[in-house]
Amino acid sequence: EVQLVESGGGLVQPGRSLKFSCAASGFTFSDYAMAWVRQAPKKGLEWVATIIYDGSSTYYRDSVKGRFTISRDNAKSTLYLQMDSLRSEDTATYYCARHRGISYVMDAWGQGASVTVSS
Amino acid sequence: DTVLTQSPALAVSLGQRVTISCRASKSVSTYMHWYQQKSGQQPKLLIYSASNLESGVPSRFSGSGSGTDFTLTIDPVEADDIANYYCQQSNELPFTFGSGTKLEIK
Secondary structure, three states, rough: OOOOEEEOOOOOOOOOOOEEEEEEEEEOHHHHEEEEEEEOOOOOEEEEEOOOOOOOEEEEEEHHHEOOOEEEEEEOEEEEEEOOOOOOOHOOOEEEEEEEEEEEEEEEEOOEEEEEEEO | OOOOOOOOOOEOOOEEEEEEEEEOOOOOOEEHHHEEEEEOOOEEEEEEEOOEEEEOOOEEEEEEOOEEEEEEEOOOOHHHHHHEEEEOOOOOOOOOOOOOEEEEEE
16 A cells, blocks of 8 residues: 655744655655645645656746755655745645656645744 | 636535536646545545546546646535545646635535
8 A cells, every 4th residue: 555654844933944754655666756745724735846756856846946855765765855944835734745657647645744834 | 837727616416417627728738637635634636647537536537628628527426525626737847736626515
C-alpha cells in the first residue's frame, strides 16, 4: 500500500523557517517525481513545487521561488520542503503527493501537515 | 498561467446524474485530472488524463473533454459523494487547480 506521511508542521513567526518531511513507503520512491501542494484554510488547492525522480530538476510556483526548497533523499525514501522567509500567506496545510507517468498526475497524497505563520 | 474555472457549488438529488464542468483559459490537451476532497481529508484522484478512471474508483464516475472544456460526471450520485471536486491541469507549469465545486445533496 502506498503511504505518504508528512511531519514538521507548527506555529512560526513571519520571516522564520520551517522544514517539512514526507516519508514514503509501499513503492519504489526513487522511480517517481514528487510534489508539494498546499491548501490555505477554507481555500482551494495550490501546487507549490515538484522534484523529478533523481532530484536533478526542481520546479516552483513564482510566489515561493527563492524562499522554498524542495529536495529528496532517495536512500531514505523521504521528500522535504525547506521553507524560509515565511509569510502569513504561507499559512496552509501542506500535502506531499506522488506524480505518476508523463502526465504528472498526482495519484497518491499524504494526510497533510499544517503551518501557521503568525507573530 | 492556465486558469481553470469551475462552478462554486451544485445541488443534486440522490440517485440523479450530476455534471461538474471545468474550463481552461488555454488548451491543456487532455492533461486534465479530477480530484475529490472530503471534509478534513486529503484529495483523492478520481480521473486522470481527462477520461481515465483511476483504479479503485467506482464506475459511476466518468470524465470527458479535451482542449479547454472538461466535465466530470457522477451517475448515480450517492450520499458518500458529498465533497469538493477539483480539476487540475498538468499541461504546463505552474500546475494549476480549479477553485473547486462543492457538491451538495438536495
